[in-house]
Amino acid sequence: MIDIWEGLQAAFWLVVTFDAELWAISLRSLQVSLSAVVVASLIAIPFGTFLAVQRFRYRRLAISIMNALMGLPPVVVGLMLYILLSRSGPFGVLGLLFTPTAMIIAQVIIITPLIASIAHQAMRELWAEYHDLLISLHTTKWQRIRTLIWDGRRNLLTASLAGFGRAIGEVGAIMIVGGNIDNATRVLTTAIALETGKGDFALALGLGFVLIGLALAVNIAIHWLSRTEREGRW
Amino acid sequence: MIDIWEGLQAAFWLVVTFDAELWAISLRSLQVSLSAVVVASLIAIPFGTFLAVQRFRYRRLAISIMNALMGLPPVVVGLMLYILLSRSGPFGVLGLLFTPTAMIIAQVIIITPLIASIAHQAMRELWAEYHDLLISLHTTKWQRIRTLIWDGRRNLLTASLAGFGRAIGEVGAIMIVGGNIDNATRVLTTAIALETGKGDFALALGLGFVLIGLALAVNIAIHWLSRTEREGRW
Amino acid sequence: MSNLFPLTMTDCVVRRQGKTVLGPVSLTVDQGGPTIIIGPNGSGKTTLLRVMHGIERLSAGAADWAQNDQGRQAYVFQSPIVLRRSVADNLRYPLQLIGVAKAEIEVAATAWLDRIGLSDIRNTRASRLSGGERQKLAIARALIRDPDVLFLDEPCANLDGHATREIEALLQETAAAGTRIIMSTHDMGQARRLAQDVIFMIAGKVHEKGAASDVLATPGTPELQAFLNGDIVT
Amino acid sequence: MSNLFPLTMTDCVVRRQGKTVLGPVSLTVDQGGPTIIIGPNGSGKTTLLRVMHGIERLSAGAADWAQNDQGRQAYVFQSPIVLRRSVADNLRYPLQLIGVAKAEIEVAATAWLDRIGLSDIRNTRASRLSGGERQKLAIARALIRDPDVLFLDEPCANLDGHATREIEALLQETAAAGTRIIMSTHDMGQARRLAQDVIFMIAGKVHEKGAASDVLATPGTPELQAFLNGDIVT
């Protein structure tokens, strides 16, 4: 118990003293995870919407696979990406291993199925409502997808926020492809893992509280910006 | 690249030879994650529905916090739980540390906000549809929640499946509170982390493929049982 | 069972987004024959009914029943809200809520299914009904609890001539059995057939009211005269 | 602009869940005055309109337009589907879909807002409109693309006497300008005022059809006679 209290103290001091390293690490965490969320949303939201709009033969199977991919274990993603990006791997020449870019790629792979799945579920409801009208207006597939995304944007926020949550707290994959290199690829989660290994629980918890605070701040900021709740229901 | 191929081979041989240890580990993975999903769903679904149904002063804040908690870093959860459960901690007498129960508790903490958040979003739509009728019928709060859960059960499936996905692939927290003890608390993800550390990438990948297969099987089974897609839209 | 009546409305005002949607309206509703609310589109009929039923938030004023027991009121909405369940389950629902015994519920549901002619499709999902069938279901669901007051918002808008007559007969029976009926309609024929009292609304205000025999036969204002002729009224 | 007509329907059958909802129906629809579809609730009016418009899956038979250009058809649904946008945006939407220039869209939207009397609330969310306002919006949205064929499913069910007259006048103008109107209604007065041809349906089949002057004045079958009297028909 003493440790948790010490953790809070550590977090407090880290924050109030504007610890330079903490800043760098936190900013890198944010930058990597936000980039990953943007990229993943750009892929996942249209894809999830497409699955809601389009009936095709293997649709049910595709949805099951998408749901199952939510369970892609980060370590496995990290490992496969490592093999691909390694010097001796097919994309080795790009020199991406142990860079923030590699970490972003890993997070994109991990959160895309999650975002797509939540987006699909949200869009299914809206599609049921709009179906007849959009069919009658003779919309193209792409117009349907765009209309649903636009009119359902508030619901899609939950999808992206869930993706962000998973990305910012993720450690298994980025540890492998990022390498937790000081001043280069160390982010909050990998720093926490490192301190935990050293047994410095107070510092680890302190970093953890900073991370939670960061996630909270991002969520509140986005909620506030989008005013999801203020504008009420349709 | 050779590793990925070897990984597939490893997975193949592990499965066709009914490797006893693999079976034990896989079953433990399933048991831990399914238990966690059941417990977390029992908490999160009513809570998410409650947030959809009830207007109160700090509702927006509660929703933001819930969304932010989706970003609870597993290592931090693991760490705090470790401190609470360790012999010198307040719950040390229970002797739960390094048992599957501790792992279930950790996963419940991690996936409850995710399930609650997705459930909340799904229930918000349904509540908008039912609002007037249920108010007019003079339902109690609890009846409203029950009606929404029952009529929206197909949408809640995505929430639980997302939780399952996150649970089965999670490694950071259960490594700390479970300890990855051979024959006791080793599950697929911690075994993968171990083999990765050892540098046996082929075996690690092999286990990873088994894990993905498992997640896929669970998803397809649940989809099939619930016939989400076959019964079509309302 | 004590008496709900009278309902006393004092200076009720409903403002939405800076626009006065209703009021100020002061009214007393006591026991008696059917009251029919008429008036142009957007004149506030629906809003007035909702205020009486107690499901619309007032911006000013008060609307109070002598006894506050909303469970003895029922409301049929303008566009029928059906639960995502079968036809029969929609009928069972209000009785289940108040804990009526199973056997009794079955008796009541079967009787009402016969009465509205939907016995053949009792197990179809309610969302698949035609517009008219849905409206009849909503009326039956409102009546199944045998309310003391029944509000109906344009209940026959989607019904054919025969069904309209049937519903009118049903409402007359219901009224004769002591249920207070308050209803809006655009069908002046229906108003003449059913009304004992009439409330004529324009632009959110009660413009004229009184016994149907007086008001409809000899309109007291040029506006009502024009409205009955189908001319423009604002 | 080549000719869409005629629409040829041969032995069209719609079965849903083992029940024959429509047909077999064989019909030819050519240019001409308004066709009004009448019949009891659940007789298949909506289904027939949807088959003609090409948005209902046929179980057997075929319904083909001479020229397959669904973009020149428009449909007003029985319960109006409004997009989760403002009133004005709902009107703009069909034009935006076909890439009309912004300035032109504004002109058309403003003109229609005036015509249906919703200019004052152009920026209100469409979901907040009263039942009648919503219906008018849906009609305007269907007409804004100036279709060759216009289907309407009980368009005046929620309208007051004045609005009904207005819409009828609008439809007559539209018909005079060359748009083919096919509409269902339960209002026999309206049928008499608008119809050039009448289709009378019972139990999914076309029971009688012909010029309105003949059919409505001298019903050829006892069923139609009964229906016009408001008696029961099955």
Added chain:
Amino acid sequence: RLAVTTSFENSGLADVLLPAIKADTGIEVQLLVVGTGQALRLGEAGDVDAILVHSKAAEEAFVSDGYGTHRRKIMFNDFVLIGPADDPSAIADADSAVDAMRRIAEQGGPFVSRGDDSGTHKAELQLWAAAGLPVDGFGPSYLSVGAGMGAALNTASGINAYILADRASWLNFGNKGDLALLFAGDPALFNQYAYLPVNPEKHPSVRNDLALQLEDWLTGETAAELINGYEINGEALFVFNAQP
């Protein structure tokens, strides 16, 4: 880029060496802290320029398979036996490491093993072998946790178990609980760290020039002073033993 084992990173020595390296040679060393096996794999794949580990047999295989150019001893520290402060097996009185292990086995543990094929794990297995005790004969009191040094120490602390750790990790370890250092000093517990540059013939992209420059520095006098002088709580941890 240099891949190192978790025990090296946990010792804290890196925080002393890296700034000095940067100041003297201008090389910015990026440390990848991984398990020994994973470090060797990173070297084989050419993803790092050199590795610093402590597992003699595996290192020799690495060189003989042509992945590394050579193996250069840098320094050693020692392993220590950690256990509950009240020492139920009385290993503090043991006269050799092997004897201590026997006492733990007799008393019935519990004993936490790294179980991850790391240098520490291999050293532990050698001790068991020398004591003539088969590892799989212990039953549930022998916990193979398959984790890094820090995590294994956390586990041992959580259940008050015996564990073999390197001295540096132990001293730096913050979550000591009721654990205490009970036995140390047997030469059988010495732990040699070696530096292996990755073979540039196999992987042209590795910065062999920097790796060699770093090797020169690590085997030089400044490094010797820093390594020998590195103390935690007043205890020297490492003994510099590179052959110039």
